[in-house]
Amino acid sequence: MADDARDLPDLTLDEARAEARELTERILEAKDAYYGRDTSLVDDATYDGWMRRLEAIERAHPELAGQDSPTQMVGAAEGTTLATIEHAERMLSLDNVFSIDELREWATKAQDAAGRRVAWLTELKIDGLAINLRYENGVLTSAATRGDGRVGEIVTENALRLADIPERLAGEGHPRIVEVRGEVFIPVEAFEKLNALQADLRDRAVAEGRERAESRGRPFDEDKALLSAVRRFPAFANPRNAASGGLRQQIEKKSGLELEAALARVGSLRLYVHGIGAWQNPPVEAQSEVYALLKEWGLPISPHPKVCASIDEVLAFVEYYGEHRHSVEHELDGIVVKVDELALHDELGATSRAPRWAIAYKYPPEEVHTRLLDIVVSVGRTGRATPYAVMEPAHVAGSVVRQATLHNQDVVKAKGVLIGDTVVLRKAGDVIPEVLGPVVDKRDGTERAFVMPAECPECGTPLRPMKEGDIDLRCPNAKDCPAQVRGRVEHIGSRGALDIEALGEVTAAALTQPDVPADPPLHTEAALFDLTLDQIVPIEVVVRDAETGERRVDEKTGEYVRRAPFRRNPTAAERKEGREGPQPSSQALKLIDELEKAKTKDLWRLLVSLNIRHVGPVAARALATYFGSLDAIRAASREELAGVEGVGPIIADSLLEWFEVDWHIEILDRWRAAGVRFETPGHPGPGAASAGGGVLDGLTVVATGSLEGYSREGAQEAIMKAGGKAASSVSKKTDFVAAGPGAGSKLAKAEHLGVRILDAAQFHILVTEGPGALPPAAEADAG
Numbered sequence: 001m002a003d004d005a006r007d008l009p010d011l012t013l014d015e016a017r018a019e020a021r022e023l024t025e026r027i028l029e030a031k032d033a034y035y036g037r038d039t040s041l042v043d044d045a046t047y048d049g050w051m052r053r054l055e056a057i058e059r060a061h062p063e064l065a066g067q068d069s070p071t072q073m074v075g076a077a078e079g080t081t082l083a084t085i086e087h088a089e090r091m092l093s094l095d096n097v098f099s100i101d102e103l104r105e106w107a108t109k110a111q112d113a114a115g116r117r118v119a120w121l122t123e124l125k126i127d128g129l130a131i132n133l134r135y136e137n138g139v140l141t142s143a144a145t146r147g148d149g150r151v152g153e154i155v156t157e158n159a160l161r162l163a164d165i166p167e168r169l170a171g172e173g174h175p176r177i178v179e180v181r182g183e184v185f186i187p188v189e190a191f192e193k194l195n196a197l198q199a200d201l202r203d204r205a206v207a208e209g210r211e212r213a214e215s216r217g218r219p220f221d222e223d224k225a226l227l228s229a230v231r232r233f234p235a236f237a238n239p240r241n242a243a244s245g246g247l248r249q250q251i252e253k254k255s256g257l258e259l260e261a262a263l264a265r266v267g268s269l270r271l272y273v274h275g276i277g278a279w280q281n282p283p284v285e286a287q288s289e290v291y292a293l294l295k296e297w298g299l300p301i302s303p304h305p306k307v308c309a310s311i312d313e314v315l316a317f318v319e320y321y322g323e324h325r326h327s328v329e330h331e332l333d334g335i336v337v338k339v340d341e342l343a344l345h346d347e348l349g350a351t352s353r354a355p356r357w358a359i360a361y362k363y364p365p366e367e368v369h370t371r372l373l374d375i376v377v378s379v380g381r382t383g384r385a386t387p388y389a390v391m392e393p394a395h396v397a398g399s400v401v402r403q404a405t406l407h408n409q410d411v412v413k414a415k416g417v418l419i420g421d422t423v424v425l426r427k428a429g430d431v432i433p434e435v436l437g438p439v440v441d442k443r444d445g446t447e448r449a450f451v452m453p454a455e456c457p458e459c460g461t462p463l464r465p466m467k468e469g470d471i472d473l474r475c476p477n478a479k480d481c482p483a484q485v486r487g488r489v490e491h492i493g494s495r496g497a498l499d500i501e502a503l504g505e506v507t508a509a510a511l512t513q514p515d516v517p518a519d520p521p522l523h524t525e526a527a528l529f530d531l532t533l534d535q536i537v538p539i540e541v542v543v544r545d546a547e548t549g550e551r552r553v554d555e556k557t558g559e560y561v562r563r564a565p566f567r568r569n570p571t572a573a574e575r576k577e578g579r580e581g582p583q584p585s586s587q588a589l590k591l592i593d594e595l596e597k598a599k600t601k602d603l604w605r606l607l608v609s610l611n612i613r614h615v616g617p618v619a620a621r622a623l624a625t626y627f628g629s630l631d632a633i634r635a636a637s638r639e640e641l642a643g644v645e646g647v648g649p650i651i652a653d654s655l656l657e658w659f660e661v662d663w664h665i666e667i668l669d670r671w672r673a674a675g676v677r678f679e680t681p682g683h684p685g686p687g688a689a690s691a692g693g694g695v696l697d698g699l700t701v702v703a704t705g706s707l708e709g710y711s712r713e714g715a716q717e718a719i720m721k722a723g724g725k726a727a728s729s730v731s732k733k734t735d736f737v738a739a740g741p742g743a744g745s746k747l748a749k750a751e752h753l754g755v756r757i758l759d760a761a762q763f764h765i766l767v768t769e770g771p772g773a774l775p776p777a778a779e780a781d782a783g
């Protein structure tokens with residue numbers, strides 16, 4: 001269905017009537033669920049699209065716009081089970097605009113209609129539900145939802161549980177009757193806690209069920225118990241619906257876990273006041289002054305509203321919060337712009353649905369509904385088994401999302417999603433997409449719970465936590481689980497390791513999990529540097545998804561997408577020479593060539609490529625600089641390893657453990673045999689020229705920034721070669737700091753501590769001739 005007015009001219013009256021009827025039906029059904037059952041059957045953008053389309057049809061064919069059209073009414077549920085009350089003054093909705101142009105147009109029109117300069121009050125559009133608090137002589141007599149704008153549902157009892165809602169107003173001189181309007185909402189932080197509690201309640205419900213079954217000697221059906229717990233304590237999909245349900249629930253009828261949930265939910269509700277009704281002659285002249293007065297009476301006012309003197313200022317406010325939407329304590333779906341002067345409210349008036357003196361500008365949606373097709377488990381480089389959601393492709397925040405990680409089995413449980421659910425998918429700004437939770441109302445009974453597999457999906461080894469208390473499950477078959485080998489080989493080629501351009505994700509998969517031949521060239525990374533053209537040319541591979549490792553299927557043919565990355569057909573010239581068979585592709589030649597070059601790359605790169613836990617580029621550089629060879633690292637004690645700047649006990653243990661494993665040693669032996677150089681040529685050995693006699697004996701030097709004539713490692717090596725200690729941070733024990741361009745906090749710290757600072761030329765003198773050859777400090781400073 002189109003969501004705007006584009007194809008309107010083509011509609012005949014009959015077609016328009018039919019479409020209007022269908023739209024109305026859908027809208028009413030969605031409203032009923034939204035206002036009556038606190039669930040969204042469709043996402044807001046879809047709902048707003050239907051409303052806009054209906055409005056456009058009614059504009060083109062005014063005879064279709066009856067008083068009972070959703071475009072003419074304030075949204076409410078069809079019927080309610082709660083007692084109701086008539087508001088003293090009608091509660092309205094707000095008209096919406098969806099673009100800056102429309103907002104400017106609205107403001108210009110309002111300004112023209114006012115016939116004088118308008119001051120604007122800009123506020124955040126709080127994503128909650130409207131409440132009407134009726135105070136008589138300063139005492140709360142009722143609290144009610146908006147309902148259809150005339151009659152609302154009575155929620156006084158629950159409202160009084162909110163710390164934000166005073167039963168008696170502070171101060172004096174309160175009007176005989178005033179209706180205070182505001183928004184009840186759940187702050188983002190409280191919402192997260194609330195969902196954590198729901199997950200906890202689900203666990204406890206299952207545990208209670210198990211106990212009950214055991215005490216009666218009956219069998220316990222875990223799956224069934226889980227499903228029932230998910231139904232009783234669902235994950236809330238968004239704060240708006242959770243707030244609405246929280247305010248409208250009948251707490252007195254609940255007990256046990258349900259009561260606990262209900263009280264927590266109502267306890268998380270907050271209020272910001274944003275309007276008034278039925279107040280004869282308020283003693284102030286502007287909406288912003290109303291807020292000040294209400295605040296004096298003890299009512300909670302949002303800290304965000306701002307009075308703007310011009311439309312441009314209004315637009316700047318809109319832009320600011322478009323970018324800072326997520327630093328606000330509550331969810332917001334837009335900005336409300338109001339004419340500040342109260343006299344103008346009366347002059348401008350209202351339609352049956354909304355005031356003409358205010359407008360809601362809506363930001364683009366960050367949440368959409370889509371279908372959760374499956375939950376699949378992928379295994380990564382370190383063996384961690386991660387469930388992720390496979391969804392029907394959804395457009396959100398400017399991109400198409402198909403997958404989102406679910407982290408681990410506990411997160412899946414906490415979110416309460418079932419396979420087959422319609423789910424709420426959120427993508428805010430640059431943040432990675434997240435499945436928030438299910439749309440419970442859309443379930444039809446065919447959904448099923450996700451069960452974390454007991455075995456690794458790639459090698460069949462039973463999954464288990466590696467340490468006690470670990471939530472993540474891992475495949476313990478580190479040596480030859482194809483997923484882990486693939487991940488490690490890819491890591492070896494990455495920028496932070498051996499930086500082999502031809503060894504990326506696809507090549508890693510081709511070498512470890514090819515379709516042809518059946519026996520892959522690499523079972524572990526041990527044979528990596530022995531690879532030959534003969535081995536790789538025959539390889540055929542099914543392309544896998546970058547994020548998940550799933551085999552990619554061609555959407556047209558339904559078959560796997562296959563590649564033979566390492567071969568090409570012979571050219572005519574080659575055929576003439578009798579070379580009939582497939583020839584190595586440029587990719588194949590490049591891979592072999594780059595592997596050859598990688599054998600003598602810097603030691604730290606080789607260390608990173610060994611995939612030792614916690615040994616990334618930073619630790620690897622520290623180790624390489626200090627020890628100078630893999631043999632020296634292997635020979636070092638725990639204390640010596642942990643004592644190296646930038647290493648520490650965790651990395652030391654991880655190194656020691658790594659060297660204990662047979663197949664790790666096999667990697668080293670094979671690589672060495674293939675010509676891999678595990679040392680820095682010319683390195684003086686662990687620590688420095690320890691025997692003494694160097695020009696820097698007993699001195700500690702820090703090199704920072706880029707020093708002409710030295711690489712980062714080169715400077716450190718020069719210090720150590722001269723018998724000095726190359727430290728990475730400046731302290732009172734530091735004797736010299738050599739600082740070049742780009743030196744940052746270390747330089748500042750040296751200045752602060754009064755440590756002598758050297759430039760590149762002076763550093764060169766220091767490491768070659770010693771401190772005695774330096775010019776006196778004062779002279780150096782002057783120069």
Ligand SMILES: NC(=O)c1ccc[n+]([C@@H]2O[C@H](COP(=O)([O-])OP(=O)(O)OC[C@H]3O[C@@H](n4cnc5c(N)ncnc54)[C@H](O)[C@@H]3O)[C@@H](O)[C@H]2O)c1
Pocket residue numbers: 030031034035039040041042043044045047048074075092093094096123124125126127128129130131146182183274275336360
């Ligand atoms: N997804 C669905 O199925 C579904 C169904 C119905 C409605 N909706 C959503 O609700 C919207 C319609 O609801 P509506 O009629 O309440 O209109 P609205 O939410 O667009 O705007 C009106 C309401 O905004 C609230 N508000 C928040 N901050 C405010 C502030 N600072 N000042 C004044 N008012 C403020 C008030 O409660 C007011 O009643 C739709 O646009 C859609 O986003 C969704």
Ligand SMILES: [Zn+2]
Pocket residue numbers: 379456457458459460461475476477481482483
């Ligand atoms: Zn495995």
